[in-house]
Each structure stands twice: as structure tokens, then as C-alpha cells.
Amino acid sequence: MPEPLLYAQAMGVAAITSSVFVFVMIAVRRSVITSWLNAVCVVGLGLGLVTGYAWLGYHRSFPPTSGLDRLLMIVVPVTLFVELIATSTPISNAVSWLLRIVVAIAIPRILLHKSVYLNVTDDWTAWQANAMIAVSGILLVIVWGALSCVTQRSGGISIAFALCLAIQCAGTTVMLAGYIKGGAAAIPLAATVFGVSAASRVSTRYLRKDCEDRLPNSFLAPAIIALGVVGLFGLLFVGRFFGEISTMSALTILFAPVLCCVSEAPQIRNQKPWVVALLRVVLVAIPLTIVLVAAKREFDREMLPLLGDGIVSPQSQGCRSLRVRNWEESSQRELMSSVCVLDDATDTSRQRTRQVSRKAQEPR
């Protein structure tokens, strides 16, 4: 069962741990440059995820056997490692993007490892499986590339915030479709991405004013975008192929953050930064809201009755219908009352039977 309090705590722990680490590292450093800041963000992201998932009490198997375990134990660390290499070592932009593309293409195959999707059957050929993996990898590269491009051009924390919204939406949709653990995995991820991006932005702008000269305008570390996009993709991929979310919902959530690119239009780009930021978030929030509403309706129709918020109509004598609401919360109380109703009905029925039989026995 979902545990909202635990989720809120995990969110807080992940956000605080990651942001405090980034704050402290920026505060103690004499000069802040982009490669160093990116490395700090990578470590901060890793720290936030580890503490967040630990607080959530994530039960992981080693070696990882499920798609979600492979996402958290292979895909996310590899992505962070590649970001560390790509931005903290003197390699060209082309090589760093080649590394990212290799990771992006490999991710779907890693997540589907040993699953039925890789088994060739009469209905499912190897060609179909490879095509599906390739298309998924290409979609990831497109989203990753588009968001990195807009981040490099104009930056801003609103892109990271839009990604957090998409991650939370993905988690909620996966959870509403019935995969609770998969949905809960979004919580530390979104919190960490938000914590690190907020901490790096606030500290470089207000805590260390000298950073303004050294860092590009509204600098957002590429590692934040990388982890956000890969995490979002991974959650949706796992939710689609191992859970029950629809392809349309998954694609809508995946591509929603790309709407941030609309802010690059000439008429919008020259607006005030807060207007651009607000526009980005609103644009991204619209499709996400639509998906969430659809997911909630689906949940109400399919899953809610399983949680006991359904109609129980025992075709028993003396009790025409009995609606039991919120079975989870008040099952005992309601069960007792329903038993009383049934008992009363049975007693009444017995009394009537006795009366009828007495009348029948009375001499006419």
C-alpha cells in the first residue's frame, strides 16, 4: 500500500542531503568552474538518491533481477559516471555525446534483460524486439539532446523543475496503474534533481557572487539534465513494459519536458527570465495534468474497487444491498455493523417464520 508519510520523508531526506552537500561544496571552494560544479552535482545527485532510497526502505536484490533494480543499480550509476567523465575530463563535446548516445541506446536493452520481451515466440520476433529497443533508445536521445540544447542556450532552473514535474507525474501514473514500488521510485529521484539544481543555482547566484563571472548565464549542470531525463525514461519504460501504463501516457510524459524548447522562440526568448520560466513550467504541466487525470479515472474504474471502495451486494435474505465504503480504513467497524444488520434481518425473518408456523398450527 502507498505510504504518503514515508514518501514525504524520503523526498525531504533526498532533497536536503543532496542540496546541503552542493551548498557546502560551493561555499568552501575558492573558485567555482563549470567542470568542478558538474562533478559536485554528480556526487550530490548520487548522495541524494542513496539516502532517499535508503529512507524509503528499498528492497533491492543483488545481482539486480527486476527492471527497476537494473534502473537503480546499473543505469543510474552508469549515467552519472558518464556525466562525470563527459564534463570533468578534457574530452571533446562530440566524444561526450557519443558516450551519452551509447548509454541511451544500451538502456532499453539493460532494462529488458532476461524478460519475456527478449524471448522469441511466434508472436514476438527478434526483429521486433530489436526495433523496439532501438526506437526507445532513439526517443531517449531525442529528449536528452533537446533538453541539453535548451539548457546550454538559455539554461535556468525551470528546466530542472519541469523535469521534476514530469518525473513525479511518471511516478504517480505508474503507481495509479498498480505498480506501487515503481511509482515510489520517482520520489527520491525528483527530490534529488530538484535539490541539486536549486542548491547549485541559489548558491552560485546569491552565496558566491563571484561565480557569476565564471559560469555561463543561468548555468545548469549537464549531470542534472542527464539524470533527470534518464530517470524519467527509465521509470516510464519500466512502467510501460513491466507495469500497466499505456504507450500514449508514457510518450506524453516523456516528451512533455521538451516543451521547454518553446521558450527558444524569438518572441518568448527576449521576455523577462521569470516569464520564460513560468511559461516553460505551465507548458510542461498541461500535458502532464491531462495524463494524470486520465490515469486517475482509469484507477477509479479499475483499481479502486480492489481497495474496497466498491459495492458489496450479498444476495442474502433480508438484506437487499449493502454498500461498504473505504474497506481499508473501517473494515472491522463496517463488517461488524453489516453482521448486525444481517443478524437483525435473520432474527426478523425467523420471528416471522415462527409466527407463520404458529398461525398454521393454530386450530381453525
Add this chain to the structure above:
Amino acid sequence: MKRVYRIIASAVLIGTLLCGGGVLSAADVYDYDGVHSSVSFKARHLDISWIHGRFNEVSGKFSLDREEPSKSTFSLTIQADSVDTANEARDKHLRQPDYFDTKQYPTIEFQSTSTKAIDGGYEVTGDFTMHGTTKQITLVLMGGKEHVFKDVKRVAFSTELSLKRSDFGFDPKAIGPIGDKALILIDCEGVRK
């Protein structure tokens, strides 16, 4: 000449062993009869009632050696995707990774490793694999009565076993309203090949 006789005798002996091996064996090999068998289960709901379900796609094979029961073998493969609790939404939920994770672990399997005869049946120990975790379990198969119906020899067994989902790598957080313990009931009829 003696050498020729010896070669012929050896060839005849080897040929007899190779060709007649199946005839010499006392084991009867049976296939799981999906029409007259069932694998069902029940699990506690809110610790007040039981939810019943079954698996609709099961296959298996067993070889039964009446003279040397230790040579008997039993195997069963259940398609986890075929879970059926008479509620489509719940079945969908059960197929997801919080429960059976059928896309990752499509089958539930039992393969015997040792068999011994007991009063009224067999005690079969073997590897039970569910949700990617293999544990050794012992089944008490009761029955074994044979019946020939329309020239086809049939034999049947039934067993019940109790498992803890947490022992098989199910997420502990998914163990709440639905209890940890599950009872599995197997009624299996085999038809001889």
C-alpha cells in the same frame, strides 16, 4: 573364431540394452492433463478472509516407477501470466512487478530432486522457483491411483503446500492487506504417453 563370437555377443547385448532400455524400465511417463487438473491458490485478505485464484496454463510431466519410487521424477511449469482470480483488474495487478512480475519471471516451476514412497502416496522433494527465487520444498503427493479410461492410463495426485511470499523475493511492502502466506493446492491428473 572365438573372437568373432565374442564381438557378436557384445553387439547383441549392447543392442538389447540400447533398444530395449525403455521396455526394461518400470517407469511410466505421464503428461499433465490440463483438462482434469488444477493449480489453485488462496491468500488471506485483511487477515479476515481468503481470496481464491488459479493458474489456467500449466504443463508438466512425471515418470512413475512403482518398483523403485526413488527413480520417479515430477516436474511442473505454471505460466504466471495465466493467473485468474475471477477479477480482471486484480489479475492485471497481480501480474505487475509488485506481485508476480510475469514479464520478468514468466513461469513458476517445480522440478523434483528426490522421491520416496509413503503411505498413500509419495514424498517429493524438489526445487520450486517462483519470482526468480529457487527454494527447496517437499510436497506430499497423495493418491497415485491408476485408471484406464478409453485405453488411456491415468493416474492422479493431489497436494497442498504453504508458502511465504517474502521467502520468494516478493516486495515486503506489497505484503499488507494480502497476507504473506499463500496456500497452493495442486490436483494433478496424468495421462500416460
